Amino acid sequence: MEFDQAKNKFIQTWGALGTQWGINKTMAQIHALLMVSPEALSMEDIMGELYISRGNASMNLRALIDWGIIFKEYKTGERREYFVAESNIDELARKIAKERSKREIKPTLRVLQEVSSIEETGSTEAAQFKTKTAELYEFVSRADSMLEKITDYKESWITKTIMKLMK
Amino acid sequence: MEFDQAKNKFIQTWGALGTQWGINKTMAQIHALLMVSPEALSMEDIMGELYISRGNASMNLRALIDWGIIFKEYKTGERREYFVAESNIDELARKIAKERSKREIKPTLRVLQEVSSIEETGSTEAAQFKTKTAELYEFVSRADSMLEKITDYKESWITKTIMKLMK
DNA sequence: TTTAACTTTCATTTATTATTGAAATTACAA
DNA sequence: TTGTAATTTCAATAATAAATGAAAGTTAAA
Structure with a gap:
């Protein structure tokens, strides 16, 4: 080519x-x-x-x-x-991760927090809703902090993360 | 609400x-x-x-x-x-990760592989191109396998990954 | 300052993507 | 087997997002 x-x-x-x-x-x-x-x-x-x-x-x-x-x-x-x-690819990825977290994940967490806090009514529907949205909040919240942790290494974070995961 | x-x-x-x-x-x-x-x-x-x-x-x-x-x-x-x-959120995330890897990351890797393999000409432009695309290949490839590793835990993978990263 | 090179803005246009709805197809209870 | 409820398909349409280009706005050299 x-x-x-x-x-x-x-x-x-x-x-x-x-x-x-x-x-x-x-x-x-x-x-x-x-x-x-x-x-x-x-x-x-x-x-x-x-x-x-x-x-x-x-x-x-x-x-x-x-x-x-x-x-x-x-x-x-x-x-x-x-x-x-930006010439450093790790730095590039860090910035993208940070920006997407700020623009998308954080606002989503706020909504999940809010909607999962509705008051208990007796209905099965509302109960399932609370359970699921709370679960999602937990999950997204952890994923976000995992991403933070990973990218906090600043340099060659992928390699370092893989190393840690292999142990 | x-x-x-x-x-x-x-x-x-x-x-x-x-x-x-x-x-x-x-x-x-x-x-x-x-x-x-x-x-x-x-x-x-x-x-x-x-x-x-x-x-x-x-x-x-x-x-x-x-x-x-x-x-x-x-x-x-x-x-x-x-x-x-799908009622299990870890499983949901795994499937999404897998599917996106298959649909987007893997094809991108193929292209990066291909374009970074052009023959050396003397030009600075081509040299920079080869270097950058090869670097990107390396990075994306590692990110993809990191994702694989993380999601291979099958259950509560986020928690497990965070645990490992904290050590 | 003026002037001109350069950049930004934004109403309009174009391109892209999503949605509709009715016809065609499928599949199952009678 | 029907007959028909249920689903799928897809050309047409609508909605959304991106791109244009000309006018307005900036900036700095003369």
């Missing part, structure tokens, strides 16, 4: 993966592009490589910055902004 | 969470509904509770069955089918 082909395939695949994880295609593609670029890229560069509009590029670059997984870079004497991806 | 309110809030929240994870709203809602129902529900019941069409119900029930997280039940002397959710 040629480099250009491979690069394209990688960007497309990463984009498709994004959509399956609730991240929009362009955002994932920009991220993919920046990851494999040895140099920082400008918005123009990105628009050119991915054939996307200025507005699209601008909005998704911002979103990536909000996630903390790409950064702006300034070149001396140049007005335009350049972008680079 | 009233039971009916709480139930509705739970179903809506679960549905919204689904969309953030690439699962469609109705599928997540049906699953939520079945989880908190003490009795098996028929397609009619589900259509009525969620205000959705027959076709929608049928397609999403099928998808849930494909994921292995809900089951059909037959009542003797009755023609219609009833549905129940």
Whole structure:
């Protein structure tokens, strides 16, 4: 396979993966592009490589910055902004995990907490509801703290976790 | 909060969470509904509770069955089918993890493998590409096997994993 | 300051994904 | 075997999400 082909395939695949994880295609593609670029890229560069509009590029670059997984870079004497991806993959994964926990898991926990606290009525339905939502709360809560624990190692956390699990 | 309110809030929240994870709203809602129902529900019941069409119900029930997280039940002397959710939450999480690994992680690994194997050209760009995609392959591969290890405990895997990680 | 390069915003358009509903199919009680 | 209740399929439609592009907003060099 040629480099250009491979690069394209990688960007497309990463984009498709994004959509399956609730991240929009362009955002994932920009991220993919920046990851494999040895140099920082400008918005123009990105628009050119991915054939996307200025507005699209601008909005998704911002979103990536909000996630903390790409950064702006300034070149001396140049007005335009350049972008680079977080280069450490463990750090990348940590940031994604943290952000998803904050945006999705934590709010869900709040709701589970709330709905599982309804008052006991006599009905079987309400009883089952309380039981199940409380169980879910327990589970999600533990999963979230497990994720925190794992990613708290900061470096090579996957390897370290596997080591611990093998013992 | 009233039971009916709480139930509705739970179903809506679960549905919204689904969309953030690439699962469609109705599928997540049906699953939520079945989880908190003490009795098996028929397609009619589900259509009525969620205000959705027959076709929608049928397609999403099928998808849930494909994921292995809900089951059909037959009542003797009755023609219609009833549905129940996997009642064990650890088991539910294991099945979801397994399915997502199969559908998303494994295919991604194949692509990463493929694109990181392009032949060395002299260019910096190609070199960075190879390095990064190989690194990603390593990482995703390890994350996937970590997930496998964790969920292989079958029962109360979250608790067990946390225990191991605390040592 | 002005000016122009560059970026952001957002109403509109386009693309994607989900849902409907009726016809076709299936399957089972009589 | 029917006859029919129940389910599935899928083309058409609706709902949602993403992308465009031009105008407004910023910023810094001249």
